[in-house]
Amino acid sequence: MAINPLPPGTGTTIGIDGLIALLAKLPGLGPRSARRAVLQLIKKRESLMQPLARALADVADSIRICGTCGNVDVQDPCAICCDPKRDAGLICVVEDVSDLWALDRAGLFRGRYHVLGGTLSALDGIGPDDLNIGPLVDRVREGDIREVILALNATVDGQTTAHYITDRLGALNIDVTALAHGLPVGGELDYLDDGTLAAAMKARRKF
Amino acid sequence: MAINPLPPGTGTTIGIDGLIALLAKLPGLGPRSARRAVLQLIKKRESLMQPLARALADVADSIRICGTCGNVDVQDPCAICCDPKRDAGLICVVEDVSDLWALDRAGLFRGRYHVLGGTLSALDGIGPDDLNIGPLVDRVREGDIREVILALNATVDGQTTAHYITDRLGALNIDVTALAHGLPVGGELDYLDDGTLAAAMKARRKF
Incomplete structure (x- = not known):
């Protein structure tokens, strides 16, 4: 409950329930985990909630699609397409x-x-x-x-x-x-599907 | 890739990696699911990312602790303490x-x-x-x-x-x-711990 007192509100339209509903739309979060996340955000208002709000607004404003490769970045062309060290x-x-x-x-x-x-x-x-x-x-x-x-x-x-x-x-x-097809590293034959086994067998190489 | 083109950026300081790092601090999300969430946010910039940024900023501004009961709400006293229909x-x-x-x-x-x-x-x-x-x-x-x-x-x-x-x-x-202690509804005796069984036995009632 480490929340500082604040001056009276400035007409919130969305509220806590709205925030939970929006967070629950993220992949990997449902209503229950969104509620937990909101409580965590409220407890860490200054170290997490406000930075996250700013980061989301910043990225939403500055995000663009690289016209060369289709990557998302805050610049166009993206950092990868601009990197002279890449081939x-x-x-x-x-x-x-x-x-x-x-x-x-x-x-x-x-x-x-x-x-x-x-x-x-x-x-x-x-x-x-x-x-x-x-x-x-x-x-x-x-x-x-x-x-x-x-x-x-x-x-x-x-x-x-x-x-x-x-x-x-x-x-x-x-x-x-x-890319080559075959056994994933660490994979056990017993657990692999027939398609993977067939691909690995067909692409077998001298050992 | 349904992202509209935007005017040139306005000096983002945090960037996509910073946003991922912040999201990964939420309970229930790790680095991998935070990346998935950020891609989802970028794809739904207008329907999800911008509303979420606004909701976070709004709630961070307006959240307060109810001075009566300690609940968090956007008003003090909270909606529950103000509700005349509650006993x-x-x-x-x-x-x-x-x-x-x-x-x-x-x-x-x-x-x-x-x-x-x-x-x-x-x-x-x-x-x-x-x-x-x-x-x-x-x-x-x-x-x-x-x-x-x-x-x-x-x-x-x-x-x-x-x-x-x-x-x-x-x-x-x-x-x-x-609150009463005893078997949770739908619970099977076989899977319950001794403490729960003892509490349920002690609080047994006429059937």
């Missing part, structure tokens, strides 16, 4: 910004990215024009690109999209590669 | 605001509350003066109170606190009651 001849194609972040956290790729914004999906009616594929082809045609790495999910839609992009890039004289 | 002769004593909310959601108590802000704890060095107990005694002495219901957790500290409050209220001519 501009390598483009790693991902479905979503979350995939870009995951690859970049791993720190094993020092080229640039291209975010499609989804995958082709006949069921959901998503065609090539709904994705960021045309700009990728332009980028490869106009830039000095050596290799395009397709880092799409190992799902039917992801692989369909990979095949489509490979076709579109076929006429241009570059390498198009894809 | 002012009944006070339900709880440890924390979260307990108050839990009881009030259940909708089975139509009196008023008193939030202690914790429990007595020799280990943590929390004595009666650190809790909201004195004001409770004053409230009972000065008001027209018929019954005080101790709705404290069934923990050692909770029950110690309940005994202490019962002693303090002993001289005043009111009923002091406590």
Whole structure:
């Protein structure tokens, strides 16, 4: 209950219940955890609640989509596209910004990215024009690109999209590669699905 | 990727990583779920991110502790203490605001509350003066109170606190009651601890 007394309120319209309802819309939070979060925020008003309100407002104001690669950042072109230490001849194609972040956290790729914004999906009616594929082809045609790495999910839609992009890039004289399929590190054969086992067997290599 | 273009930024200091770090401090969210939440917020900038920023700032500005009962609300006295339809002769004593909310959601108590802000704890060095107990005694002495219901957790500290409050209220001519102990509804004997079974056996009643 470490809350300082405050001067009388200034006409709040949303209130505590509204704040709980908004927080409950975040992935990973439901009504119960949103209530816990709000109590925590109220207890840490100055160290957490006010900074969080400012950070949300700041990022909401300044966020933009990189016109080159589709990443989200507070600048356009994004920090990755601007980084001269990254190899501009390598483009790693991902479905979503979350995939870009995951690859970049791993720190094993020092080229640039291209975010499609989804995958082709006949069921959901998503065609090539709904994705960021045309700009990728332009980028490869106009830039000095050596290799395009397709880092799409190992799902039917992801692989369909990979095949489509490979076709579109076929006429241009570059390498198009894809992430390997096989056993995840630490994976036990007994628990893996047949598709993974078949892919790992097909791609077996000399030991 | 449904984000509208924006005019150039206005000097963000915190950035996306700072927002993720702040969100990860909420209970129930870690770094991974905070990243997912931030991506969701960015995708729903106008319907979720901006309203959430405003709600946080509003509530941070307007939140206050009810001087009567210790509840948090945007007004003092709080909505519960101001509600004339609630029985002012009944006070339900709880440890924390979260307990108050839990009881009030259940909708089975139509009196008023008193939030202690914790429990007595020799280990943590929390004595009666650190809790909201004195004001409770004053409230009972000065008001027209018929019954005080101790709705404290069934923990050692909770029950110690309940005994202490019962002693303090002993001289005043009111009923002091406590929540019943026993089997939780839907509970199976096989999975319950010995303490619960003993309490349920001791408090057995004619069927």
